Each structure stands twice: as structure tokens, then as C-alpha cells.
Amino acid sequence: MEKKTLLTHCSDAPGLISKITNICYKHQLNIIHNNEFVDNASGHFFMRTELEGYFNDQTFLADLDQALPEGTKRRLVSSERKRIVILVTKESHCLGDILMKTYDGSLNVEIAAVVGNYDTLQSLTEKFDIPYHHVSHVDLSREEHEQKVMEAIAPYAPDLLVLAKYMRVLTPNFVEQYHHKIVNIHHSFLPAFIGAKPYQQAYDRGVKIIGATAHYVTNDLDEGPIIKQDVIPVDHNFSAKDMAQAGRDVEKNVLSKALNKVLNDHVFVYGNKTVIL
Amino acid sequence: MEKKTLLTHCSDAPGLISKITNICYKHQLNIIHNNEFVDNASGHFFMRTELEGYFNDQTFLADLDQALPEGTKRRLVSSERKRIVILVTKESHCLGDILMKTYDGSLNVEIAAVVGNYDTLQSLTEKFDIPYHHVSHVDLSREEHEQKVMEAIAPYAPDLLVLAKYMRVLTPNFVEQYHHKIVNIHHSFLPAFIGAKPYQQAYDRGVKIIGATAHYVTNDLDEGPIIKQDVIPVDHNFSAKDMAQAGRDVEKNVLSKALNKVLNDHVFVYGNKTVIL
Amino acid sequence: MEKKTLLTHCSDAPGLISKITNICYKHQLNIIHNNEFVDNASGHFFMRTELEGYFNDQTFLADLDQALPEGTKRRLVSSERKRIVILVTKESHCLGDILMKTYDGSLNVEIAAVVGNYDTLQSLTEKFDIPYHHVSHVDLSREEHEQKVMEAIAPYAPDLLVLAKYMRVLTPNFVEQYHHKIVNIHHSFLPAFIGAKPYQQAYDRGVKIIGATAHYVTNDLDEGPIIKQDVIPVDHNFSAKDMAQAGRDVEKNVLSKALNKVLNDHVFVYGNKTVIL
Amino acid sequence: MEKKTLLTHCSDAPGLISKITNICYKHQLNIIHNNEFVDNASGHFFMRTELEGYFNDQTFLADLDQALPEGTKRRLVSSERKRIVILVTKESHCLGDILMKTYDGSLNVEIAAVVGNYDTLQSLTEKFDIPYHHVSHVDLSREEHEQKVMEAIAPYAPDLLVLAKYMRVLTPNFVEQYHHKIVNIHHSFLPAFIGAKPYQQAYDRGVKIIGATAHYVTNDLDEGPIIKQDVIPVDHNFSAKDMAQAGRDVEKNVLSKALNKVLNDHVFVYGNKTVIL
Incomplete structure (x- = not known):
């Protein structure tokens, strides 16, 4: 089991938390901590998700890219020092x-x-x-x-x-x-x-x-x-x-x-x- | 459009955030703010979700009750003073x-x-x-x-x-x-x-x-x-x-x-x- | 018995605390609290003295004026609201x-x-x-x-x-x-x-x-x-x-x-x- | 020129500040900082005086001992590390x-x-x-x-x-x-x-x-x-x-x-x- 952190930043839209957490669930990645913030003034969405499980980075990120709005910046960061x-x-x-x-x-x-x-x-x-x-x-x-x-x-x-x-x-x-x-x-x-x-x-x-x-x-x-x-x-x-x-x-x-x-x-x-x- | 707050407290289990936010999405309720906390020592899950939309309390809560573990305490609170x-x-x-x-x-x-x-x-x-x-x-x-x-x-x-x-x-x-x-x-x-x-x-x-x-x-x-x-x-x-x-x-x-x-x-x-x- | 506060501000010089407290003592005014500060950068001396006793404002201030350097600003303030x-x-x-x-x-x-x-x-x-x-x-x-x-x-x-x-x-x-x-x-x-x-x-x-x-x-x-x-x-x-x-x-x-x-x-x-x- | 700190602790009495600062003045010791506190509940007086000058510890302390109430604890501490x-x-x-x-x-x-x-x-x-x-x-x-x-x-x-x-x-x-x-x-x-x-x-x-x-x-x-x-x-x-x-x-x-x-x-x-x- 590994720990990684997913950082997502995109335009706000309905259902983003649901979409991202669904994909985590589908990949059997357990959410340890999750925080999100929507800047209503500018319509930006930010989410930081600490995950635990067996990662297939490529397919996980591909699923995210398909589900999230164009222009989304997302990073999956290892917990290395x-x-x-x-x-x-x-x-x-x-x-x-x-x-x-x-x-x-x-x-x-x-x-x-x-x-x-x-x-x-x-x-x-x-x-x-x-x-x-x-x-x-x-x-x-x-x-x-x-x-x-x-x-x-x-x-x-x-x-x-x-x-x-x-x-x-x-x-x-x-x-x-x-x-x-x-x-x-x-x-x-x-x-x-x-x-x-x-x-x-x-x-x-x-x-x-x-x-x-x-x-x-x-x-x-x-x-x-x-x-x-x-x-x-x-x-x-x-x-x-x-x-x-x-x-x-x-x-x-x-x-x-x-x-x-x-x-x-x-x-x-x-x-x-x-x-x- | 109304604003209400959903308070959920249950045993921790995989996919809870995903399940709850899916039901919100399905009911076309927009998540304004969301916070969750898992007490790992005791295995309890807490989530507070500020929602906006047209509420059908009965069907919304029924969907939640079906999706969430037995013994879940959930309250949907109006934003009245x-x-x-x-x-x-x-x-x-x-x-x-x-x-x-x-x-x-x-x-x-x-x-x-x-x-x-x-x-x-x-x-x-x-x-x-x-x-x-x-x-x-x-x-x-x-x-x-x-x-x-x-x-x-x-x-x-x-x-x-x-x-x-x-x-x-x-x-x-x-x-x-x-x-x-x-x-x-x-x-x-x-x-x-x-x-x-x-x-x-x-x-x-x-x-x-x-x-x-x-x-x-x-x-x-x-x-x-x-x-x-x-x-x-x-x-x-x-x-x-x-x-x-x-x-x-x-x-x-x-x-x-x-x-x-x-x-x-x-x-x-x-x-x-x-x-x- | 009355309470008054003496505020003294003058150029710094040796013996100022001694001079002021001597005059208080001579007038049988008891010092409740005393604080002083010397701004070494500019050579200014500040002292705030809470006094208790029977005040003869005129002779007390006259004694102070005689003892303190020229240009001293001093005020004796009653404790009224x-x-x-x-x-x-x-x-x-x-x-x-x-x-x-x-x-x-x-x-x-x-x-x-x-x-x-x-x-x-x-x-x-x-x-x-x-x-x-x-x-x-x-x-x-x-x-x-x-x-x-x-x-x-x-x-x-x-x-x-x-x-x-x-x-x-x-x-x-x-x-x-x-x-x-x-x-x-x-x-x-x-x-x-x-x-x-x-x-x-x-x-x-x-x-x-x-x-x-x-x-x-x-x-x-x-x-x-x-x-x-x-x-x-x-x-x-x-x-x-x-x-x-x-x-x-x-x-x-x-x-x-x-x-x-x-x-x-x-x-x-x-x-x-x-x-x- | 040396720097030393005088710490005085005794029963409260009228004129203490005046007496101590007079002796400092007499010994040509300049007061850099001075703080005092009277605990009215117990009638104790505390004073800390940072001094600068040429010290004759013996005569200075002897003068203090003569002026201050019996039972006074006073220490003259050098500024050494x-x-x-x-x-x-x-x-x-x-x-x-x-x-x-x-x-x-x-x-x-x-x-x-x-x-x-x-x-x-x-x-x-x-x-x-x-x-x-x-x-x-x-x-x-x-x-x-x-x-x-x-x-x-x-x-x-x-x-x-x-x-x-x-x-x-x-x-x-x-x-x-x-x-x-x-x-x-x-x-x-x-x-x-x-x-x-x-x-x-x-x-x-x-x-x-x-x-x-x-x-x-x-x-x-x-x-x-x-x-x-x-x-x-x-x-x-x-x-x-x-x-x-x-x-x-x-x-x-x-x-x-x-x-x-x-x-x-x-x-x-x-x-x-x-x-x-």
C-alpha cells in the first residue's frame, strides 16, 4: 500500500466532488483526508485528496482527465520527502x-x-x-x-x-x-x-x-x-x-x-x- | 432555491464521500461547502455538507438512508435562525x-x-x-x-x-x-x-x-x-x-x-x- | 485621601527618578505604581506615577518645577472619569x-x-x-x-x-x-x-x-x-x-x-x- | 564602566523607591531601567534596577542595608553570562x-x-x-x-x-x-x-x-x-x-x-x- 496526494484545480462545475471521489472509489483508493474549496468570486475549484491503496497512476489520471473539465490541472504526488x-x-x-x-x-x-x-x-x-x-x-x-x-x-x-x-x-x-x-x-x-x-x-x-x-x-x-x-x-x-x-x-x-x-x-x-x- | 445543511455521522467505510455526493448530485443539489473528518482511532466518519437547490427532503433522506451504513445519524437542517x-x-x-x-x-x-x-x-x-x-x-x-x-x-x-x-x-x-x-x-x-x-x-x-x-x-x-x-x-x-x-x-x-x-x-x-x- | 496621577516628560538627566520620588516622599504622597522609560535614541525621559495622599497641587508642582530640567512637561491628573x-x-x-x-x-x-x-x-x-x-x-x-x-x-x-x-x-x-x-x-x-x-x-x-x-x-x-x-x-x-x-x-x-x-x-x-x- | 543589576525584595514602606534611587544617585550609578512592584495583598515590595557606572559593591550595599527595612533581600548581580x-x-x-x-x-x-x-x-x-x-x-x-x-x-x-x-x-x-x-x-x-x-x-x-x-x-x-x-x-x-x-x-x-x-x-x-x- 502506498500513500499519494491528488491535487485538483479546475473551473467549478456541479458534481466535481462526486466525480473525483467516484474515480477514487472505482480504483479502490481509500480517501484518508479530503479538502475542497470553491472560490465563488472567480468560479475556481480546488481539491486536495490524500489517498491510500495500490496505484496505477496512468489509468487513474486518465479516468480523471476524462471526467474533469478541460483545462483542469491535476497532480498525483508521492509522499516522498x-x-x-x-x-x-x-x-x-x-x-x-x-x-x-x-x-x-x-x-x-x-x-x-x-x-x-x-x-x-x-x-x-x-x-x-x-x-x-x-x-x-x-x-x-x-x-x-x-x-x-x-x-x-x-x-x-x-x-x-x-x-x-x-x-x-x-x-x-x-x-x-x-x-x-x-x-x-x-x-x-x-x-x-x-x-x-x-x-x-x-x-x-x-x-x-x-x-x-x-x-x-x-x-x-x-x-x-x-x-x-x-x-x-x-x-x-x-x-x-x-x-x-x-x-x-x-x-x-x-x-x-x-x-x-x-x-x-x-x-x-x-x-x-x-x-x- | 433554498439552502440546507446535511450533517452525517456514521461508522467509517470505503466510498462514503462518493455515495453522499452522488446522491446530492442526483437530486441536483449543489454543494457549497463540504467538510469531512474520519476519527481513525474509533472508526467514525463525520461530514457536513452545505447544499443549495430545490429540496425534496423525504426522497433525499430516503436515498441517503439506503446508501449509508445502518446506525447512521443524519440531519438535514434548514438555514433558519x-x-x-x-x-x-x-x-x-x-x-x-x-x-x-x-x-x-x-x-x-x-x-x-x-x-x-x-x-x-x-x-x-x-x-x-x-x-x-x-x-x-x-x-x-x-x-x-x-x-x-x-x-x-x-x-x-x-x-x-x-x-x-x-x-x-x-x-x-x-x-x-x-x-x-x-x-x-x-x-x-x-x-x-x-x-x-x-x-x-x-x-x-x-x-x-x-x-x-x-x-x-x-x-x-x-x-x-x-x-x-x-x-x-x-x-x-x-x-x-x-x-x-x-x-x-x-x-x-x-x-x-x-x-x-x-x-x-x-x-x-x-x-x-x-x-x- | 485622594488618588492622582503624575505624568512627567523631560530630557533625560542623572537622578530624575530620585528627585521626583523624593518630592513625593516629602509631600507624604504614597507611590502606588510607578513606571518610567528613557528613550536613549533621543534622550527623553518619561515617568508615570500613581499617587495617593492629601494633595497640595500648587506647592507639589512648584517643587517639581524647581527640581526638574527646563522644558519639562508635567501634569497632575485627577482620577475622575x-x-x-x-x-x-x-x-x-x-x-x-x-x-x-x-x-x-x-x-x-x-x-x-x-x-x-x-x-x-x-x-x-x-x-x-x-x-x-x-x-x-x-x-x-x-x-x-x-x-x-x-x-x-x-x-x-x-x-x-x-x-x-x-x-x-x-x-x-x-x-x-x-x-x-x-x-x-x-x-x-x-x-x-x-x-x-x-x-x-x-x-x-x-x-x-x-x-x-x-x-x-x-x-x-x-x-x-x-x-x-x-x-x-x-x-x-x-x-x-x-x-x-x-x-x-x-x-x-x-x-x-x-x-x-x-x-x-x-x-x-x-x-x-x-x-x- | 560596568553594568550590574540590583534586585531588592522587602516589606513595603513609604519612600522605598526614593531611598534606593538616592543611594544610586549618591554613588553616581546611572539607572538604565527600573521596575518595581508592590504586592498589596501581602505588603511586599520588589524592585529591579539596571545600573551603569563604577561600582564599589561593598559601600553601595552597606548604604542600602542601612536604608532599607530589616529582612530585606538584595542582590547586586554582574552582567556576566x-x-x-x-x-x-x-x-x-x-x-x-x-x-x-x-x-x-x-x-x-x-x-x-x-x-x-x-x-x-x-x-x-x-x-x-x-x-x-x-x-x-x-x-x-x-x-x-x-x-x-x-x-x-x-x-x-x-x-x-x-x-x-x-x-x-x-x-x-x-x-x-x-x-x-x-x-x-x-x-x-x-x-x-x-x-x-x-x-x-x-x-x-x-x-x-x-x-x-x-x-x-x-x-x-x-x-x-x-x-x-x-x-x-x-x-x-x-x-x-x-x-x-x-x-x-x-x-x-x-x-x-x-x-x-x-x-x-x-x-x-x-x-x-x-x-x-
Whole structure:
């Protein structure tokens, strides 16, 4: 017996749940969990079905394709652990959290490698016997540096790239190569404090709450589909530096919660939004 | 076109979702929202289905009964507003919150009447043109008093009784008459601080969090199925009285969130627990 | 014995706490609570001291003025209930919450009157025996309307104006007349979603959190000093309308928490920020 | 210039703040932060004062002792990093979190050693170049095992012991030797679910919230002074095992927040409670 997850996204129509579950039943696939969502505003239907049984992927998917409306996107995903590459700069809290959660099994993932534009985090990474690639950006153009980063990543053929406080902007070329496969953690509750130094901005504005946002990277900086956000209260006692310090816990928690959803195939990207089932 | 909600609870078996959604499809009932849950530990299946269409209740339910395992509990509930009677003593915060949320439409309910063992809250209730019955317990045995309370309630034939800080223990006789139809707000995160004066107990123990619990009333005091719980942080600055004051906001929020779930048919009671879909 | 609160704000210097508490001690005023804060970035000192005893305001303040640096702002505030006027448009949730919390004593305030540019909330206000002034803006210029609003407010000489979902922008003239005496509730976690229809903006952006901000009103729209913010999680199930509905609880909670701080003299306004002691 | 923290705890009396701050002023010690609390119920006064300057500890403390009531407990604590020994069994999440937060500097502490009754966590500990002592309890009486544990700890002369999911009960003899110097993380919001298998208990009761409690260890099991508590929501989807998994994040967060307070001298123990300034 195997476990797989079926992700279906199509135009809404009467009887979709009935059709899909009929086909599962016909193929003797047992439904462990099922969630669906209809976006009434746009008429889109989303369904995530965890299945258990003996799969004949080809005939199962063929039956689905025949039954579902044209243009349906459906994926049947195995429950194998995904492989990720993590990009970092100098800050250790998000990387450290992912390393530790992978070590203790609370994050279901294989960390293939870590790539950093400084060597600051090499020692931490190697404690966990994971290869670290130091790809310095010094004396290189953005394009040249990214080329080297891509060369470092490519051999690992990762399912997902994780920007764990990677402080460099990616070019459209890079983003295209990993379409909806790059997750970033941004240190503010977007869309507040877009751009540089969000904690300084938050301090200057005198806010009483700061937060963090995990999102897919697109070519519009800080504008990609949001996966997860969370916040913590601050007050007048917090300097901009204190806010950054306080923000670190939120950042790493938000990032690892987002990764949990992405790595276990709960996330549909849809326009500039996510549907998380 | 009408809207109704189908609540199904039965032993788990292969193909249940498929069977139920097929029957909906056959009856041309459109599924607006659907949620299901399987309790693998006990092998129970729960499904809540919001439907839209032209209903023939009798044939629809007959089809379901034929398709589903023996012993299935299923209810088809209209989307009409439920009617409640509220029982109170002296504290106004929960009653006031329900009155105001009903007034502004954020709680979808008809308050048929308020019954109190003091007249403290008569004036507040009548501001909203709702009948208030003052049923004093003075000089009466518990049974005599309850008899009068039941006589005050009966003409309204409520779908639900709400104990909004009603500070008297109900007898088994009363509880039986309103089986799984009484919701109480308890001023602690049960099972901590069961019994009298929970805020004093919390103060004495030096806890850093206090909370509230909305639950169905059963004959085991403070032991009924929990619907909703929430907490707030406290610290050494809080006296027992401050904790009680701070707890009021949590109490009323927890109660009205629980009522929202109950009144909109999201709650299955199952053993001593709730499944909320 | 009386209770008063001393609010001191001056440049930081060595020995300030010692000087102020010495003078309290000399005047036989007992310190019930004391909080201080030094903003090291700007070198400002803030202290809030709750005192109990027999006050000779004149000699006490004279002693303080002699001991403290030039330019010190200090206020000795009696613990009498403040008087407010509430401005509203059509939505009842914030007004209703303030009315109810005032009724049950959890908000320590006297509501002198409610002024609305519609008559929608007249009936609700009058349930609580509070005068309602319907000042329609129809066929009036902004200045003409505001003139009438000010005339309605003036006789009550309020300590504070509360904009409880008052959906009109105030002119600089109005704001000046009530300098740091107007508290507004804004339906977003500022500075995100400044401007009109914040819930629609939040929906369009696909955020996973929405919030509310209580702030003093200044001439920079949505830019005044923030007093309190809070948020709640949302997800793909929420339409823009659902977000607005869900936001109402946050709005009223944030507003009443902010009012609690302001009405009990915990808030210093300082540049475009607040220090809350 | 040095930084030290003065912790004062005595019976309440008029003028205490004034007396203490006068002595600081006289010794040209600048007050960076100051917090005080009076427990009116018991008439106790607590004050925590962060000082900066050139300290003559002996004369400063002598001046304080002369000025303050008899029986006053006062400590002048240097801002040096504390030294801890961590006790563990098999679960890695709390240990891992402390190791990582110490590594990245967000926990201001020196981990002298880790002692475990299994060798499960030896490899993780040694990644961070910290000595691990495997002291098996197999074939030993509780007293014999504890004797060996104490021998392993003693050479490090720790300021604090941290029980990071150490699943063995300590004897009164052990607890006495480290009076108010042992911090434990308990996997429930005490006093709910005292004793063994709290997550199973929580599951059986059908609670909607689970939590964790960091507390000082005393001879009354699960009854020591509480330092920090936090909770997370759960629902019918959570098995007992899921609850334990979900609880791990809360456990480690609560423990590290408690340690932060203890290690930076914010915590007074007082009867069976804590005052955290």
C-alpha cells in the first residue's frame, strides 16, 4: 500500500466532488483526508485528496482527465520527502531552525545543500554534514554571481529553493528557472514596510506590532503569493535593533510553518494568492 | 432555491464521500461547502455538507438512508435562525455581548427570552425589547426553583439554552430535558480550576495564563464536551479580582464564538468530545 | 485621601527618578505604581506615577518645577472619569461595544453624547439614555458640515473625541481644535492598506492576517501616533466581505483597549509615536 | 564602566523607591531601567534596577542595608553570562533549541555540559563542542543514579540546571542542593493535566487548547513557581500523538523565554509564585 496526494484545480462545475471521489472509489483508493474549496468570486475549484491503496497512476489520471473539465490541472504526488537547497547570507536563525527541525524530524525534508554569499554559516551547516557552497558576490556583477549560484544548485536538482534570509534580489532569469519553487521569508507583515530595513521603518512609524511573511518569489519584489504570516507585539521599549531581534523568532516560525505546508503539498498557487488545503 | 445543511455521522467505510455526493448530485443539489473528518482511532466518519437547490427532503433522506451504513445519524437542517433562551444571574458582560451581536447581526439568532434568578439584568434586557423573566430562587429548593425556570422557558420552545454566567448548578432532570441543547461558559480553561472561584484558584497558583471554556452541559459538572477555549496572559500584577475582570473579555468572546458554531450547525457531539466542521 | 496621577516628560538627566520620588516622599504622597522609560535614541525621559495622599497641587508642582530640567512637561491628573463624545456613521459594532462596556463599568468613562452623520445609530444610542445628534452632511460642504458637528459637540466640553467608525475625513481646522484629543479606529494594521477599502485591498493582496489600528488623529491621514494594534488570521476562505466582518471584532477590541489606556492617563504622545506606561 | 543589576525584595514602606534611587544617585550609578512592584495583598515590595557606572559593591550595599527595612533581600548581580548544565532524556527539541539559540547569541548563556540518562542526544550535543555525560539509570536505584548525576554536574558549578525534557523525578535531596536553581519544562498548562502523559489526558478530555509551563522545581511535583506559560489551539483532527508533536514548539518556546528571564535576572521567587520585572 502506498500513500499519494491528488491535487485538483479546475473551473467549478456541479458534481466535481462526486466525480473525483467516484474515480477514487472505482480504483479502490481509500480517501484518508479530503479538502475542497470553491472560490465563488472567480468560479475556481480546488481539491486536495490524500489517498491510500495500490496505484496505477496512468489509468487513474486518465479516468480523471476524462471526467474533469478541460483545462483542469491535476497532480498525483508521492509522499516522498522533498529535496531542498537553502540560500543564505549571514544570519543563522532561519537556517539553524530548519537544520534542527530536519534533524529531529519535525520538518519532513532532505536538505541537499546550503549556498551562501558569505562563509559565515559554513561551520553551522557542516555540523549537520550538509555540503556548503560559498559563492561570494565580491567583484562580480549580479548576473555573474547568480550564474555561479545556479551552477552550485543545479547538480542537486532540488524540488524547492528556500531563501533563509538571503539578502540579495534575484533576477527574472533566476526566478523563471524556479517558477513557484522559491520560498522567501520577508521580515515584515507585507505589504507593510516593503523594501529595505523594514524594522527601521517599523520603529520610525511607531507600530505596536511587527511580523514576518513567507511567500513565493516572483519578479515583483515583495509581491509574490503569500503563504504564511504572523506577528508579535512590540512597544516603545523596542529600538529598531530590538525589533529585529524580536522579529527573528517570528521569521523562523513563519518560514518553517510555510515550508511544512509547501513540502507536504498543501499549497495551490492561484493568481497572486495561495489556497492552502 | 433554498439552502440546507446535511450533517452525517456514521461508522467509517470505503466510498462514503462518493455515495453522499452522488446522491446530492442526483437530486441536483449543489454543494457549497463540504467538510469531512474520519476519527481513525474509533472508526467514525463525520461530514457536513452545505447544499443549495430545490429540496425534496423525504426522497433525499430516503436515498441517503439506503446508501449509508445502518446506525447512521443524519440531519438535514434548514438555514433558519435558531431560537434561544438565555439564563443569567447578575453579571452583564456575556448577556450584553450576545444582545449587541444579535442587534448588529453578527450573531445569527433570535433571542426569545432571558431568564434570571435576580432582576439585575432586567433593565439591560428590556432595552432590546426582549422579555425578561425574574425567577428568584429565594426560599425555594433547587427543584422548586428549576421547575419555575422550566415553566418560564417552555412556552418559547427554544432550540438552545445559553447559560451566560448562570451561577447555579442544574439538576440531572433539567439537563435531560435539554440533552445537548445547553451551552455554558466556564471561567477557566478546563480542566484546570474545576469548581468554585476559578480566578481565586488561578491567583493562588500563580499562573501566567487564564482562560475560559464554552461547553455543552452534562450531568458531570464542568465535564461536558468542550466547544471552544481561549486564554489571555496575566502576570504578578493581577490580583484575583483583576484576573476575573480580565477574564470577562475572554469569557464573552469564547461564548459567542461557540454559539456561532452551534447556531450554524457546525458541531457534532461525539462521546465526551466535539467535532467541529 | 485622594488618588492622582503624575505624568512627567523631560530630557533625560542623572537622578530624575530620585528627585521626583523624593518630592513625593516629602509631600507624604504614597507611590502606588510607578513606571518610567528613557528613550536613549533621543534622550527623553518619561515617568508615570500613581499617587495617593492629601494633595497640595500648587506647592507639589512648584517643587517639581524647581527640581526638574527646563522644558519639562508635567501634569497632575485627577482620577475622575473622563467625558467623551463619540462620532459615528452607520456601523454599530464599535459604538455598541463602548456603550456596553460603559454600562457594565469595564470602561471608566462618561459618554456625554453621540454625533452621527446618519440617524442609523440613534435608536441604539438612546437605549442607553445618551443624547444623539443627527448632523447630516447632505447638501453641505465639508466645512459647513464640520461647523455643525463642532456646534453639536461644544456644549459637552469633552475631554476626548472618539471616532467609532466615523467615515469622514476631518479638516485641519477641526483637528487643531482637538489637538491630541481625537482617537480613531482604522480598519487595517497601519501602515498596510492606508486609504479607502482596506479589506478589499487585503483580499486582493491575499494576506493571511488582517488587523486594526487605534491612533490619535493628526492632519496626516492615517499617519497619527499609534496607540494600539491587533490582528487576526484569515485564509483563502475569506471574501473581502468576510474579512470586513471578521475585522469588526478586532476593531472594537483594539479601540476599547486604546481608550482604556488613554482614559486612564497611560499615554504620552511624543513626536509621531506614543509611550504607554 | 560596568553594568550590574540590583534586585531588592522587602516589606513595603513609604519612600522605598526614593531611598534606593538616592543611594544610586549618591554613588553616581546611572539607572538604565527600573521596575518595581508592590504586592498589596501581602505588603511586599520588589524592585529591579539596571545600573551603569563604577561600582564599589561593598559601600553601595552597606548604604542600602542601612536604608532599607530589616529582612530585606538584595542582590547586586554582574552582567556576566550565567553557566548552565542541561539535563535530558531522549527528546531533542528543547535541547536543540537551546543549543541553537546559544550558538546564534539570542540566549545569553554558557552551556557547560549536557547530562542525559540515555546517549540519544550525545551526537547532537557534541556537534556544538559541548561535553555530554551519559549517566544511565539502568540497574541503579533512583538515589544511586542521582548521586552519579550530581557527580557529573558538580565540577561545572553551574548557576542553573535546566531540565530540557528530563523525564525522571528528582529526589528532595537533589532539589535542596539546587534550591530555586532548577528550571523545568512541563508539557501542559499546569495545573491542568498534572502527572504522566498529559497529551493523552488532553486528547481524552477533548480540549481545544494545549500548552506548556516552565517552572522552578520544588519538592511538590508539578507544583513549583511558574515562570512562563503558553498555549496553542488544537481540534478534533489531533490525535494524542499529533498533540505531542504540536506541543513541542510550545515547549521549547516557553522554556527559552523562561530561561531568558531567569538568566537576565528578571525573576523573583516569592512563596510559590514568581514576580518578573
